[in-house]
Amino acid sequence: MSRRIGLEASFAAAEAARMADVDVIAAYPITPQTHVPERLAEMVADGELNAAYVPVESEHSAMSVCLGAAAVGARTFTATAGPGLEYMHNVLYVAPSMRLPVVMVVVNRALSAPLSIWGDHSDAMAVRDTGWIQVFCQNNQEAFDMTLWAFRVAEDPKVLFPVMVHFDGFHLSHVTEPVILPEQEEVDRFLPRFHYPFALDPDKPMTHGAFGAPDIYSEAKIAQEVAFRKSKKVIIKGLAEFADIFGRHYHPVEPYRTEGAKTLLLTMGSFSETAKIAIDRKKKRGESVGLINLRLWRPFPFQELRRELKKAETIIVFDRCSAFGGPGGAGCSEIRSALYGESEKPRVVSFIGGLGGRDMSVEDFEYVVDRGREIAAVGSEELFATGGIRGEVTAIRG
């Protein structure tokens, strides 16, 4: 029997790592991720989990240990947040290029300055081109589900790419919600033992991580790019298998009440749930609106998005990060380029808000939709506007 208990997203993710029976955890504590490694350290100390817990001295070392562990075929897990993710930035690139299926929880946190320990998506967006598979969670159940699913996909012999599971700092990490924990038998059925086909082995010597001179580097990168894009098939298959066993259905792009909607609001992470309430209210008033929750951030689900978005007149993308001097929010600029080639395309309006832990209320999202429609109607050259910020910026032009 599965159990339904109250858990923070951090503890839910730690439970997922425990049920996945990870072999190696290397992590450095950083707010708001702290409860993830803390709980896992406790499990290891109490004998609930038979794993090596490596208390490293930095995030750079955490990821470096993870590379080594994965290279010998250990199921490897780590967690970090905001500045910690940036501190491991150069090591991040190594895991996907060496095809090491590390799973990492990123409890999303803003980047300094001003110093902020609270949530936004600046950390996730800054690592979007590192070659990791990246998904966002809306709630604590998803923090559990996506972490478990991450191992299944990362370790698939057709994938062998690392996966980042993003959930919002404090909004999820420190909030207790009911979470359904499955039976161990179900988890084992979903997630077979990890068998890394290229595990380092003294009896079968080979070299991992050799250097690549200019005569080979470009070919290596293109091979990685092609393999990464192909992983989307297994990503989707993994979600379907998850639904078969656990009964919860997830998709790279998740429409909410979008049928025939002229205006679509697109959000990522926990704010999607708040925004859904705003959509419900607007629907009740007869407005033609719907919501898209973008779950899969990398590889970017171009096809799925086009399918969902192209029939709408206006797309309003809400990003929890700045892109200084750039084309509006990071998510929005991706969506604009996804639609650029369409002969008939909706207007895409960018909103930035929810920075450094700022809450977005249902009313704030209602405002974003109303204002977004106005901007779209004028058809002006605005790059972005803001939502939920005192002294709103209503139009930044390029």
Add this chain to the structure above:
Amino acid sequence: MAEKRLRTGSDFTWRDMEVGNIVTEAGNAGLRRTGDWRSRRPITDKEKCNKCGLCWLYCPDAAVKLSEDGYYETDLFYCKGCGICAKVCPRAAITMVEEEEK
């Protein structure tokens, strides 16, 4: 010898890359010609050499080989021209000459 087996010719495309750029063959560093960026080469004067072997010991590329007659020879396939052998030679038997001078 070796160069032919090093798979970086024009027929080697991204499709030929091993997953994760793994080098599946152990000990194949010897296939890589490290001598191709050399701008100076060491010339040994056997008259001065006393066969002490310091050049052999210090060469960072293991490019110095012991010959049957007890003298040391430079393998120019690997020698990158760093000049360490010339520097450590107690008999000043090794001189570095510009590649184009020969």
